[in-house]
Amino acid sequence: MLGFIIRRLASSILLALAVAFASFALVFSNGQAIARTILGVDAxxxxxxxxxxxxxxxxxxxxxxxxxxxxxxxxxxxxxxYSGDDVANIMTTRIPVTLALIGIAMLLTAVLSALLGIAAAVAGGWVDKVLQVLAMVGTAVPNFIVAIILVMSLAVGTGTFPATGYVSPAIDIAGWASSLVLPVIAVTAASVGPASQQFRAAVKDVLERDFVRTLRSRGMRPASIVFQHVFRNAAGPGIIILGLQIIVLMSGVVVIERVFALPGVGELTVNSALLGDIPIVMGCVLFVVVVVVIVNLVADLANAALNPKVRQR
Structure with a gap:
């Protein structure tokens, strides 16, 4: 296991460095253009x-x-x-907002996709068909459309949640939670569908194996079979797809933070890119790369802990 961790950690670091260099080369390849953007067309x-x-x-x-x-x-x-402010200080105020949004969305995606995938695989029939349709719709509808629907129905329509803005948890924990409800739902909607379908396929495959029939013949309760044995064997592919969904979540955050006026890294990235403030853009890119690499590394380690065969790769 230790050797597997070292290999995965080394490959993750190399991947992060490669992506960082590729991004840096793209944005800094034309220094003259950057300088002209800063000075203006009359320079x-x-x-x-x-x-x-x-x-x-x-x-x-x-x-x-x-x-x-x-x-x-x-x-x-x-x-x-443009402002001369330290990029690290600017990022420090933005990162907690984005991490809260991503963290809650990832947790909801993991729980909902696992439960929906298990329900679709075990129940079958019309339940399976309905859940597949819902998953397909959730995947196909852009998250900004979901965000607009949520704002019109739950913010403007009923006033249950704020339409825009962010409240720091240090000021008001209830206000903080309320300001994140709609953005979290909008971000999660796009990632639950693919992940739940992966869990469904994996659970259906395990349910057809011989050891499951043996457990049933011994009179073990169906719930115990599913959650103690089937889900453990089917969790690997689901964990991998959850790791990949972080990319979907990060891309969704960029749009959702703009829609809900959240002062996070996604909103900062868009504004800085429009201005051509390259140091801030690179700081945001570095943050995204580190988050994606860490999440996928954790997913690999969790998969290896569940499946010893993975450690031999």
């Missing part, structure tokens, strides 16, 4: 060149990346091109 070529040299954008991309990476390991993500 002369000499002013643009001077600004690019001042920011170090005229250096090779690899050298820039190595300097940025070394500083990032020390907690220094640079300063904003």
């Amino acid at each position: 002369t070529d000499e002013q643009v060149a001077a600004r690019a040299a001042e920011l170090g954008l005229d250096r090779p991309v690899v050298a820039q990346f190595l300097d940025w990476l070394g500083a990032a390991f020390r907690g220094d993500l640079g300063t904003s091109f």
Whole structure:
């Protein structure tokens, strides 16, 4: 198990570095264009060149990346091109909002997809068909449409939840929870469908195995068979798809934070990209990469704990 953990950890670090470098190369490949965006279209070529040299954008991309990476390991993500504020400080105020949204959405996705997948596989018949249709609809409908429907029905229509805005838990824990209800539902709606279908397929496959028939012949209760034996054997594929769903959740967060005016990393990424504030964009990219890699690493380790065969890969 220790060897498996080391291999997965090493591959996760290499993947994070590769994605970070690819992102850095894409946004910093044209230092002149970045400098002109900062100075405006009326700036002369000499002013643009001077600004690019001042920011170090005229250096090779690899050298820039190595300097940025070394500083990032020390907690220094640079300063904003526009405000001059420290990027790490800006991210510190945004990350808790996004982590709360993603964390709750991931937990709900795991619980709901497992329960719906088990229900569809065990019950079969019309229950299975209805759940499959609901999963397909949830996957097909964009999360911003779900967000608009939620706002119109539960915020504007009834006033049950706030339509926009965010309340810090340090100020009002009830207000914090209320401000996250609709965004969490909108983000979760897109990820439950695919994950529940994966759980359904895995559970149906296990239910057809010989050991399940043996347990039934011994008179074991159906609920005990499903939750103590079938689900444990079927959990591996479900855990893998849950790890992959973090990518869906992260992409959904970018839109949902804009719709609900949440001051998170997704909203910061969009605003910074529109301005061309590259240091902040790279800070947001680094955050997303780290979250995705950590979640998938945890998923791999959980799968290995359930299935010893995985550890031999």
